[in-house]
Amino acid sequence: MDEVTNPYMPGAGMRPVALLGRDAQQDQWTTQLARAEHGRPGRSSVLYGLRGVGKTVLLGKLHEEAEQRGWVAGFIEAGTGKGLRELVAEAFQLPLLNLARPSASEKIKAALKTFVSFKASVDSTGTWSFGLDLDGSDGGGADSGALEMDLLRLILDLTTATREDGKGVALLIDEAQDLTNAEMATLCSLVHIANQRSLPFVVALAGLPSLPAALAEAKSYTERLFQFSHIQHLPDHDARAVLTEPARLESVEWESDAVTLAVEVSRGYPYFLQEFGSKTWSVAPGPGITQRDAELGCAEGLRELDNGFFRARWDRATPQERDYLKAIAIDGDAGSNSRAVADRLGKSMSQISVARSNLIAKGLIYAPEHGRVAFTVPQMADFISRQHA
Ligand SMILES: Nc1ncnc2c1ncn2[C@@H]1O[C@H](COP(=O)(O)OP(=O)(O)OP(=O)(O)O)[C@@H](O)[C@H]1O
Ligand SMILES: [Mg+2]
Structure with a gap:
């Protein structure tokens, strides 16, 4: 069928036509923002899950909601080689530009001045400004070089300004497992202080399943700061709707057996559903989508994923690391006991520790609990068995 109207969105961070099965997380966020607007602290959000389950698009939705409520909301992606200071300076620049008017209140001007000082601490030219004369305003001083102190200064002044209008400040961080331990500890402290002082500052973090443990390692009280939400594959009825709803908007119907097949092959993983949906659409002659179309589309989609x-x-x-991956794949997606992997390879635990930590650093595996390893990508085990069948 027509590629121009193909309604599926396979790709990292690509907003789906129908975002399904994430109401609980969105409702929790709405409550959190509403509470913060009334000076009531709540727990910030942590979304964690495997690759392709939909963390980035969900975080994007949360960001959009904060913006629509009139909050100052910054969205950043960790792990791009930039530190938290630089990322925060980039994230708040645009939202604050919207507040930068000559008629702005003194509190807003003070917040802008503090942001300019914060930004100057990462901007080597040090000449960036909002085009406003802030000389006579309060604020500034967020450039001591001590990250926690400077961020606290910034958040204090920003929330003082937004609170005038009953709004707050939100910081959303994707790929948060890539923050350093010190950056995570700093963030935890900030959320903690904001809660103690009832400041309207909320954070949402998204990352791989290793994120909750990494946060707990950075600060001991994270379970009281954050509400952890495991983002998983979709239950059957939502997975079916991921396929049928976007098609229906284009007046195209899937046969029930065709949907069943595509949901089964994707095992409800959002990225795979989008990929198989898209390929099935491409191969289907139309007007509807038949089981035969789904068979062809899923085979094509699987080739593309491979x-x-x-x-x-x-x-x-590396070749050694691949041996390690093959040894985990024997247990499927559930993951393996590290000792069992060593035994399978005929090696001691210390002989395989380098491969293990390299694979974790490369983001291919993670430790779901002490002494275990698992793939960060769903169905990686099947891929490996297909390669060596
Ligand atoms: N709830 C959902 N309903 C329908 N489609 C979804 C949903 N969530 C995500 N998708 C689709 O799944 C794909 C992956 O989404 P996304 O990039 O947000 O995943 P991710 O968890 O951030 O992956 P990664 O860990 O690789 O960054 C996209 O094509 C997106 O359109
Ligand atoms: Mg993502």
């Missing part, structure tokens, strides 16, 4: 999504990760591993 050559792209899975292959890209496999190619990142």
Whole structure:
């Protein structure tokens, strides 16, 4: 059928036409923002899950909601080689530009001046400004070089300004597992202080399943600061709707058996559903989508995943690391006991520790609990068995 109207969105962070099965997280966020607007502290959000389950698009939705409520909301992605200070300076620049008017209140001007000082501490030219004369305003001083102190100064002044209008400040961080331990500790302290002082400052973090443990390692009280939400594959009725709803908007109907097949092959993983939906749409002659179309589309989609999504990760591993991955794949997606992996390879735990930590650093595996390892990508085990069948 027509590629121009293909309604599926396979790709990292690509907003789906129908975002399904994430109402609980969105409702929790709405409550959190509303509470903060009334000076009532709540727990910030942590969304964690495997690759392709939909963390980025959900975080994007949360960001959009904060913006729509008139909050100052910054969205950043960790792990891009930039530190938290630089990322925060970039994230708040645009939202604050919207507040930068000559008629702005003194509190807003003070917050802008503090932001300019914060920004100057990362901007080597040090000449960036909002185009406003802030000389006579309060504020500034967020450039001591001590990250926690400077961020606290910034958040204090920003929330003082937004509170005039009953709004707050939100910081959303994607790929948060890539923050350093010190950056995580700083963030935890900030959320903690904001809660103690009832400041309207809320944080949402998204990352791999290793994120909750990494946060707990950075600060001991994270379970009281954050509400942890495990983002998983979709239950059957939502997975079916991921396929049928976007098609229906284009007046195209899926046969029930066709949906069942695509949901089964994707096992309800959002990224795979989008990929299989898209390929099925492409191969289907129309007007509706039949089981035969779904068979062809899923086979085509799987080839595409093998050559792209899975292959890209496999190619990142060295031969020794691939042996390690093959040994985990025997247990499927559930993951393995590290000792069992060593036994399978005929090695001691210390002999395989380098491969293990390299694979964790490359983001291919993670430790779901002490002494265990698992793939960060759903169905990686199947891919590996397909390669060596
Ligand atoms: N709830 C959902 N309903 C329908 N489609 C979704 C949903 N969540 C995500 N998707 C689709 O799944 C794909 C992956 O989404 P996204 O990039 O947000 O995943 P992710 O968890 O951030 O992955 P990664 O860990 O690789 O960054 C996209 O194509 C997106 O359109
Ligand atoms: Mg993502």
